[in-house]
Amino acid sequence: MLLRDVDLGDVEAYVRMRCDPAMMADLGGPLPREGIAAKVERDAAEAAEDTSWIKMIVPDEARPEVVAGTVVVWSHASDGESLSEIGWMVLPEFQGRGLGKRAVRALLERARAEDRWGLVHAFPATTNAPSNGICRSIGFSLVGERDVPFADRVIRSNHWFVDPRSLDSPSQPPAPGMIGSWLGAGCDESQNGWVVDAGRAGPARSEFQSHPVPEPTDPACVQRRDAGAEETARANRWWWDSDADAYQDRHSDFLGDVSFIWGPEGLAEDDARLLGDVAGQRVVEIGCGAGQCGRWLVGQGARAVGIDLSRRQLLRSQQFDSTSGTVLPVIQADAQRLPLADGAFDLAFSAGGALAFVADATAFLREVARVLRPGGLFVFATTHPFRWSFLDEPDEAGLVAVDSYFDRRAYVEHDSHGDATYVEHHRTVGDLVRCIAAADLRLKDLVEPEWPADFDRTWGGWSRLRGRIIPGTAIFVCARP
Ligand SMILES: C[S@@+](CC[C@H](N)C(=O)[O-])C[C@H]1O[C@@H](n2cnc3c(N)ncnc32)[C@H](O)[C@@H]1O
Numbered sequence: 001m002l003l004r005d006v007d008l009g010d011v012e013a014y015v016r017m018r019c020d021p022a023m024m025a026d027l028g029g030p031l032p033r034e035g036i037a038a039k040v041e042r043d044a045a046e047a048a049e050d051t052s053w054i055k056m057i058v059p060d061e062a063r064p065e066v067v068a069g070t071v072v073v074w075s076h077a078s079d080g081e082s083l084s085e086i087g088w089m090v091l092p093e094f095q096g097r098g099l100g101k102r103a104v105r106a107l108l109e110r111a112r113a114e115d116r117w118g119l120v121h122a123f124p125a126t127t128n129a130p131s132n133g134i135c136r137s138i139g140f141s142l143v144g145e146r147d148v149p150f151a152d153r154v155i156r157s158n159h160w161f162v163d164p165r166s167l168d169s170p171s172q173p174p175a176p177g178m179i180g181s182w183l184g185a186g187c188d189e190s191q192n193g194w195v196v197d198a199g200r201a202g203p204a205r206s207e208f209q210s211h212p213v214p215e216p217t218d219p220a221c222v223q224r225r226d227a228g229a230e231e232t233a234r235a236n237r238w239w240w241d242s243d244a245d246a247y248q249d250r251h252s253d254f255l256g257d258v259s260f261i262w263g264p265e266g267l268a269e270d271d272a273r274l275l276g277d278v279a280g281q282r283v284v285e286i287g288c289g290a291g292q293c294g295r296w297l298v299g300q301g302a303r304a305v306g307i308d309l310s311r312r313q314l315l316r317s318q319q320f321d322s323t324s325g326t327v328l329p330v331i332q333a334d335a336q337r338l339p340l341a342d343g344a345f346d347l348a349f350s351a352g353g354a355l356a357f358v359a360d361a362t363a364f365l366r367e368v369a370r371v372l373r374p375g376g377l378f379v380f381a382t383t384h385p386f387r388w389s390f391l392d393e394p395d396e397a398g399l400v401a402v403d404s405y406f407d408r409r410a411y412v413e414h415d416s417h418g419d420a421t422y423v424e425h426h427r428t429v430g431d432l433v434r435c436i437a438a439a440d441l442r443l444k445d446l447v448e449p450e451w452p453a454d455f456d457r458t459w460g461g462w463s464r465l466r467g468r469i470i471p472g473t474a475i476f477v478c479a480r481p
Contacts, residue, residue, distance in 0.1 A: 241310050
């Protein structure tokens with residue numbers, strides 16, 4: 001596929017896109033044919049002047065005359081401020097082949113390479129499921145719905161935005177040698193995943209404004225069903241990117257920026273010492289969020305690295321790097337495919353990180369075992385499986401068992417298009433013990449932190465009232481033989 005500037009020969013393609021009832025169904029119906037030639041003329045002039053990027057999508061480079069659609073980035077005023085927008089259209093016979101997504105991504109990658117356009121917004125009609133799917137799968141964040149003027153009409157649209165610099169691109173090369181030199185050990189940075197420049201100053205506060213996440217108030221938006229690895233990772237990356245700011249703001253007084261807490265009961269690693277003496281140890285935190293735990297370990301003399309699926313969580317981590325002065329190198333990657341060499345770590349841990357958010361627990365544990373040296377430890381905290389029987393409420397309502405502990409189907413939230421926006425997987429205690437054994441790890445301890453009598457704090461469904469009666473967190477201490 002290639003993208004080329006629109007030219008005067010593209011009138012027919014414009015007509016097919018803009019004057020066709022099916023193509024324009026989500027945009028209030030077809031536009032009149034007259035005026036299209038003048039529009040192409042204006043667009044071609046703008047493209048030639050480079051004031052906008054107005055590109056025709058050519059699926060086959062050998063046949064540049066065959067056009068599949070268009071993708072455009074331009075800048076305009078919105079509420080008195082300049083705003084960059086991206087829009088695209090794909091002709092019916094080329095739909096369903098991923099061309100639209102590739103074209104959008106290619107233009108955003110160019111925006112990143114040229115450091116042009118800043119944040120890029122998109123406003124697909126709420127009814128346009130494929131375009132909203134493209135936004136989600138590329139990693140746009142959803143702000144909410146709004147009415148957008150288009151031609152002589154108003155279109156109910158979803159407002160998405162993306163920072164092209166934060167595209168999750170497996171093809172983006174990692175900063176060479178950074179993690180490897182920090183660890184002083186073999187660390188394969190060439191695999192899937194890439195290194196966030198830990199030395200970079202944290203972004204300005206304005207990049208961290210909160211973005212509302214749709215609340216699954218409608219029971220139809222929540223299901224218990226099976227969810228595979230890719231669907232799970234896609235949904236959870238979207239969720240954590242969208243919720244990262246609100247999550248960090250909600251829990252900042254508890255999590256701090258350099259502190260290691262295993263879970264809502266407040267068990268501190270400083271007291272529990274489940275990882276042992278960490279000074280000089282190579283440690284990887286999986287599902288590190290904003291890296292508070294890893295940063296604490298760095299302060300204890302460990303050579304720690306954080307891994308997380310969510311770019312936005314990692315941006316918060318970088319912000320804490322600058323405010324605290326303690327830097328945790330971080331990598332954006334999926335826990336199911338760690339971009340790390342075999343045996344590169346003495347210790348691995350996860351404090352409520354990836355386990356519940358991956359579809360195949362055994363495969364995940366095997367992947368962690370792979371990066372540990374023989375004798376290395378993997379300590380992971382997860383929501384206590386026992387809690388799956390109860391409503392996630394901090395008060396009396398959360399003390400009534402309503403769901404079967406043995407129901408292994410995932411908890412899935414989805415949006416009005418049916419796309420999953422959050423997936424959490426449940427395993428029983430026995431399941432987890434078997435997964436650990438199947439990954440060739442040895443279970444050394446299972447810690448169930450008790451709620452401290454004088455600790456009166458609520459964290460979602462965790463509270464003193466419930467904590468006195470039912471367990472909230474399970475911490476599995478495993479060793480690679
Ligand atoms: C509850 S937070 C735990 C992080 C940290 N300990 C805290 O308390 O804030 C869960 C983290 O796991 C990350 N995560 C979810 N799925 C993941 C995956 N497949 N790979 C890596 N990280 C993942 C999320 O992005 C999120 O930052």
